[in-house]
Amino acid sequence: MLPLVLRRPLSMTLLLLAAPLGAQGLPTAQSLAARHDSLVGGRATLEAHQSVRMIGSFSLAAAGIDAPLEILKVRPNKYLFRTSMGQLGELLSGYDGRTAWVIQPGQGPVILDGEQAAQVAEQGDFFGDLHDTTKFESMETLEETEFEGRRAYKVRLARRNGTVVHEYFDVATGLSAGGSMSVPTPLGPMEMVTVLSDYREFGGMRVATRVVQKNPQFEVVLSIVSVEFDTIDPSAVALPESVKALVKP
Numbered sequence: 114m115l116p117l118v119l120r121r122p123l124s125m126t127l128l129l130l131a132a133p134l135g136a137q138g139l140p141t142a143q144s145l146a147a148r149h150d151s152l153v154g155g156r157a158t159l160e161a162h163q164s165v166r167m168i169g170s171f172s173l174a175a176a177g178i179d180a181p182l183e184i185l186k187v188r189p190n191k192y193l194f195r196t197s198m199g200q201l202g203e204l205l206s207g208y209d210g211r212t213a214w215v216i217q218p219g220q221g222p223v224i225l226d227g228e229q230a231a232q233v234a235e236q237g238d239f240f241g242d243l244h245d246t247t248k249f250e251s252m253e254t255l256e257e258t259e260f261e262g263r264r265a266y267k268v269r270l271a272r273r274n275g276t277v278v279h280e281y282f283d284v285a286t287g288l289s290a291g292g293s294m295s296v297p298t299p300l301g302p303m304e305m306v307t308v309l310s311d312y313r314e315f316g317g318m319r320v321a322t323r324v325v326q327k328n329p330q331f332e333v334v335l336s337i338v339s340v341e342f343d344t345i346d347p348s349a350v351a352l353p354e355s356v357k358a359l360v361k362p
Contacts, residue, residue, distance in 0.1 A: 142252035142268045145282045146244035149289055154318065156240055163188050164345035169322070169337040171196040182335060191350040192237035207350060208237035214356045222355045228297040231274060248272055257284065261308045265290050288312070296328075303328050315340040 140148075150156075164187045171182040180197035193207040202218035213225040213233035225233055235241055246252070250271045258267050258281075265281035272278070280292040291308040305328050309321035324335040352360070 139254045139257060140266060142254045142270070143246065145254065145266055145268060145287075146246075146252065148287045149282060150243050152287055153242065156243055158318075159240055159243075162342045164343055166341040166345055167320075167337050168339045168341075169335060172334040172336070173198075173331060174334075175331045185345055185350050186237065186239055187345055187347055187350050188239040190234070190237040190239060191347070192233070193350045194236070205353070206233060207352075208233050209350065209352050210237070212352060212356070212360055214352070214359075216353070216355070222353065222359060224356065224359050228276075231276075232296065244270075248274075255279075260290055261310075263290055291325075303330075316342065 164185070167182075167184040169182045170179060172179045176199070178197075178199045180199060182196045183193075184195075185191075185193040190210050191208065194205065196204050198204050198218045204215075204217055206215040207213075213230035214222060215225060215233075216222045244252075250273050251269070252271075253269045255267045255269055258265060260267070260281040263281075264284040266284060268280045268282065270278045270280055276294065278292050278294045281290045282288070283290045289309060291306065293304060293306045295302045296305045297303075305326060308325040308327070309323075310325075311321065311323040312319045313322045314320075318340070320337055320340050322337040324337075326333045326335070
Protein backbone atom coordinates (compact mmCIF):
# COMPACT_ATOMS: atom_id res chain seq x y z
CA MET A 114 0.00 0.00 0.00
CA LEU A 115 1.20 3.51 -0.72
CA PRO A 116 1.76 5.94 2.17
CA LEU A 117 -1.49 7.32 3.54
CA VAL A 118 -1.34 10.78 5.11
CA LEU A 119 -3.97 12.03 7.56
CA ARG A 120 -4.34 15.76 8.12
CA ARG A 121 -3.29 16.73 11.64
CA PRO A 122 -4.06 19.92 13.60
CA LEU A 123 -1.54 22.71 13.11
CA SER A 124 -0.56 22.53 16.78
CA MET A 125 0.50 18.91 16.34
CA THR A 126 2.52 19.78 13.23
CA LEU A 127 4.34 22.57 15.06
CA LEU A 128 5.23 20.23 17.87
CA LEU A 129 6.58 17.69 15.41
CA LEU A 130 8.78 20.32 13.80
CA ALA A 131 10.70 20.50 17.06
CA ALA A 132 12.28 17.11 16.37
CA PRO A 133 15.26 15.88 18.43
CA LEU A 134 18.62 16.45 16.78
CA GLY A 135 21.32 13.88 16.19
CA ALA A 136 24.99 14.28 16.94
CA GLN A 137 25.67 16.17 13.68
CA GLY A 138 22.77 18.61 14.12
CA LEU A 139 20.50 16.47 11.97
CA PRO A 140 17.11 15.17 13.14
CA THR A 141 17.44 11.59 14.35
CA ALA A 142 16.12 8.85 12.09
CA GLN A 143 13.71 7.84 14.84
CA SER A 144 12.25 11.35 15.08
CA LEU A 145 11.88 11.65 11.30
CA ALA A 146 10.13 8.30 11.12
CA ALA A 147 7.88 9.17 14.06
CA ARG A 148 6.99 12.51 12.50
CA HIS A 149 6.06 10.87 9.20
CA ASP A 150 4.04 8.16 10.94
CA SER A 151 2.15 10.74 12.96
CA LEU A 152 1.35 12.69 9.81
CA VAL A 153 -0.01 9.57 8.10
CA GLY A 154 -2.22 8.90 11.11
CA GLY A 155 -0.27 6.12 12.79
CA ARG A 156 -1.31 2.56 13.48
CA ALA A 157 -4.44 3.55 15.37
CA THR A 158 -5.84 5.24 12.27
CA LEU A 159 -5.26 2.21 10.04
CA GLU A 160 -6.69 -0.11 12.66
CA ALA A 161 -10.07 1.48 11.98
CA HIS A 162 -10.02 -0.27 8.58
CA GLN A 163 -9.92 -3.86 7.39
CA SER A 164 -8.99 -3.32 3.75
CA VAL A 165 -7.96 -0.77 1.15
CA ARG A 166 -8.47 -0.72 -2.62
CA MET A 167 -6.42 1.63 -4.80
CA ILE A 168 -7.37 2.18 -8.43
CA GLY A 169 -5.37 4.00 -11.06
CA SER A 170 -3.09 3.42 -13.99
CA PHE A 171 0.23 1.74 -14.77
CA SER A 172 2.51 3.38 -17.31
CA LEU A 173 5.63 1.88 -18.89
CA ALA A 174 6.63 4.38 -21.56
CA ALA A 175 9.49 2.25 -22.88
CA ALA A 176 6.97 -0.38 -23.97
CA GLY A 177 4.19 2.01 -24.92
CA ILE A 178 1.97 0.72 -22.09
CA ASP A 179 -0.62 2.77 -20.21
CA ALA A 180 -3.04 0.41 -18.52
CA PRO A 181 -5.51 0.14 -15.60
CA LEU A 182 -4.08 -0.67 -12.17
CA GLU A 183 -5.62 -2.11 -9.02
CA ILE A 184 -3.95 -2.73 -5.64
CA LEU A 185 -5.80 -4.59 -2.89
CA LYS A 186 -4.75 -5.11 0.72
CA VAL A 187 -6.65 -6.98 3.42
CA ARG A 188 -5.59 -7.16 7.06
CA PRO A 189 -3.37 -8.46 8.35
CA ASN A 190 -1.15 -9.38 5.40
CA LYS A 191 -3.00 -10.25 2.18
CA TYR A 192 -2.20 -8.43 -1.03
CA LEU A 193 -2.96 -8.34 -4.76
CA PHE A 194 -1.43 -6.22 -7.53
CA ARG A 195 -3.18 -6.31 -10.90
CA THR A 196 -2.42 -4.48 -14.12
CA SER A 197 -2.37 -5.07 -17.86
CA MET A 198 0.62 -5.16 -20.17
CA GLY A 199 -1.45 -4.25 -23.19
CA GLN A 200 -1.64 -6.95 -25.86
CA LEU A 201 0.82 -9.05 -23.87
CA GLY A 202 -1.79 -9.82 -21.22
CA GLU A 203 -2.37 -9.31 -17.51
CA LEU A 204 0.28 -9.04 -14.81
CA LEU A 205 -0.70 -10.32 -11.37
CA SER A 206 1.23 -10.61 -8.12
CA GLY A 207 0.07 -11.36 -4.61
CA TYR A 208 0.47 -12.79 -1.14
CA ASP A 209 -2.15 -14.69 0.84
CA GLY A 210 -0.34 -14.65 4.17
CA ARG A 211 1.71 -17.76 3.34
CA THR A 212 2.52 -17.88 -0.36
CA ALA A 213 3.99 -15.13 -2.57
CA TRP A 214 3.36 -15.56 -6.26
CA VAL A 215 3.39 -13.87 -9.67
CA ILE A 216 1.77 -14.47 -13.06
CA GLN A 217 3.49 -12.60 -15.89
CA PRO A 218 2.17 -12.15 -19.43
CA GLY A 219 3.03 -15.09 -21.62
CA GLN A 220 4.18 -17.19 -18.67
CA GLY A 221 2.53 -19.52 -16.21
CA PRO A 222 2.17 -18.88 -12.48
CA VAL A 223 5.33 -18.89 -10.35
CA ILE A 224 5.63 -19.28 -6.59
CA LEU A 225 8.30 -16.91 -5.33
CA ASP A 226 10.92 -17.68 -2.73
CA GLY A 227 13.89 -16.00 -1.08
CA GLU A 228 14.25 -12.23 -1.32
CA GLN A 229 11.57 -11.91 -4.00
CA ALA A 230 9.00 -13.63 -1.77
CA ALA A 231 10.04 -11.51 1.21
CA GLN A 232 9.52 -8.29 -0.72
CA VAL A 233 6.04 -9.28 -1.90
CA ALA A 234 5.19 -10.34 1.66
CA GLU A 235 6.27 -6.91 2.87
CA GLN A 236 3.81 -5.37 0.40
CA GLY A 237 1.12 -7.44 2.07
CA ASP A 238 1.75 -6.03 5.53
CA PHE A 239 -1.29 -3.82 6.14
CA PHE A 240 0.76 -1.60 8.47
CA GLY A 241 3.97 -1.90 6.45
CA ASP A 242 4.12 1.80 5.53
CA LEU A 243 4.66 2.67 9.17
CA HIS A 244 8.07 2.49 10.79
CA ASP A 245 7.85 -0.31 13.34
CA THR A 246 11.16 0.16 15.14
CA THR A 247 11.19 -3.48 16.27
CA LYS A 248 11.77 -4.48 12.64
CA PHE A 249 14.97 -2.45 12.28
CA GLU A 250 18.46 -3.41 13.34
CA SER A 251 19.53 0.22 13.00
CA MET A 252 18.17 3.62 11.89
CA GLU A 253 20.54 6.47 11.03
CA THR A 254 20.18 9.94 9.49
CA LEU A 255 23.08 10.29 7.05
CA GLU A 256 22.73 13.81 5.65
CA GLU A 257 20.52 16.57 4.34
CA THR A 258 20.66 16.33 0.57
CA GLU A 259 18.78 16.81 -2.69
CA PHE A 260 16.30 14.12 -3.73
CA GLU A 261 14.36 14.53 -6.98
CA GLY A 262 14.47 18.32 -6.74
CA ARG A 263 13.53 18.49 -3.05
CA ARG A 264 15.60 19.03 0.07
CA ALA A 265 15.39 15.84 2.08
CA TYR A 266 16.94 14.01 4.99
CA LYS A 267 18.54 10.76 3.85
CA VAL A 268 18.00 7.96 6.34
CA ARG A 269 19.55 4.51 6.32
CA LEU A 270 17.16 1.83 7.55
CA ALA A 271 18.63 -1.63 8.16
CA ARG A 272 15.90 -4.21 8.66
CA ARG A 273 16.42 -7.25 10.87
CA ASN A 274 15.85 -9.45 7.82
CA GLY A 275 19.01 -7.99 6.24
CA THR A 276 17.35 -5.55 3.83
CA VAL A 277 18.82 -2.03 3.74
CA VAL A 278 16.67 0.86 2.52
CA HIS A 279 17.58 4.51 2.09
CA GLU A 280 14.52 6.65 2.70
CA TYR A 281 14.26 10.38 2.02
CA PHE A 282 12.07 12.58 4.23
CA ASP A 283 11.02 15.91 2.72
CA VAL A 284 12.50 18.71 4.85
CA ALA A 285 9.53 21.00 4.20
CA THR A 286 6.64 18.58 4.76
CA GLY A 287 8.06 15.77 6.89
CA LEU A 288 6.53 13.22 4.54
CA SER A 289 8.44 10.45 2.83
CA ALA A 290 9.57 11.64 -0.60
CA GLY A 291 10.65 8.13 -1.62
CA GLY A 292 13.60 5.83 -1.24
CA SER A 293 16.08 3.49 -2.84
CA MET A 294 17.11 -0.11 -2.35
CA SER A 295 18.71 -3.05 -4.11
CA VAL A 296 16.15 -5.54 -5.41
CA PRO A 297 16.73 -9.07 -6.72
CA THR A 298 16.01 -9.70 -10.41
CA PRO A 299 16.71 -12.60 -12.79
CA LEU A 300 19.69 -10.55 -14.00
CA GLY A 301 21.03 -10.02 -10.49
CA PRO A 302 20.64 -7.22 -7.91
CA MET A 303 19.34 -3.94 -9.32
CA GLU A 304 19.04 -0.51 -7.70
CA MET A 305 15.42 0.65 -7.53
CA VAL A 306 14.49 4.26 -6.78
CA THR A 307 10.92 5.15 -5.77
CA VAL A 308 9.67 8.75 -5.87
CA LEU A 309 6.44 9.78 -4.11
CA SER A 310 4.58 12.99 -4.97
CA ASP A 311 1.22 14.66 -5.69
CA TYR A 312 -0.47 13.91 -2.39
CA ARG A 313 -4.26 14.19 -2.51
CA GLU A 314 -7.03 13.71 0.00
CA PHE A 315 -9.42 10.76 -0.12
CA GLY A 316 -12.03 10.54 2.59
CA GLY A 317 -10.01 12.52 5.11
CA MET A 318 -6.71 10.90 4.17
CA ARG A 319 -4.03 11.98 1.74
CA VAL A 320 -2.31 9.63 -0.67
CA ALA A 321 0.76 9.99 -2.87
CA THR A 322 -1.10 9.72 -6.16
CA ARG A 323 2.05 9.61 -8.29
CA VAL A 324 4.63 6.91 -7.66
CA VAL A 325 7.61 6.65 -9.99
CA GLN A 326 9.79 3.54 -9.82
CA LYS A 327 13.11 3.75 -11.64
CA ASN A 328 15.86 1.25 -12.36
CA PRO A 329 18.70 1.28 -14.91
CA GLN A 330 16.51 -0.42 -17.54
CA PHE A 331 13.16 1.35 -17.40
CA GLU A 332 10.79 3.64 -15.48
CA VAL A 333 7.30 2.75 -14.24
CA VAL A 334 4.72 5.35 -13.21
CA LEU A 335 1.79 4.44 -10.97
CA SER A 336 -1.01 7.01 -10.84
CA ILE A 337 -3.75 6.64 -8.23
CA VAL A 338 -7.17 8.15 -8.94
CA SER A 339 -9.31 6.61 -6.18
CA VAL A 340 -8.92 4.96 -2.78
CA GLU A 341 -11.63 2.92 -1.05
CA PHE A 342 -11.61 1.52 2.45
CA ASP A 343 -13.43 -1.60 3.65
CA THR A 344 -14.98 -2.58 0.32
CA ILE A 345 -12.99 -5.78 -0.38
CA ASP A 346 -14.21 -9.33 0.11
CA PRO A 347 -11.29 -11.47 1.40
CA SER A 348 -11.85 -13.90 -1.48
CA ALA A 349 -10.54 -11.20 -3.82
CA VAL A 350 -7.02 -11.74 -2.47
CA ALA A 351 -7.15 -15.54 -2.31
CA LEU A 352 -4.70 -17.64 -4.31
CA PRO A 353 -5.74 -18.06 -7.96
CA GLU A 354 -6.55 -21.66 -8.86
CA SER A 355 -3.50 -21.87 -11.12
CA VAL A 356 -1.27 -20.91 -8.19
CA LYS A 357 -3.01 -23.27 -5.78
CA ALA A 358 -2.07 -26.13 -8.07
CA LEU A 359 1.60 -25.35 -7.44
CA VAL A 360 1.40 -25.19 -3.66
CA LYS A 361 2.81 -28.27 -1.97
CA PRO A 362 0.48 -29.93 0.57
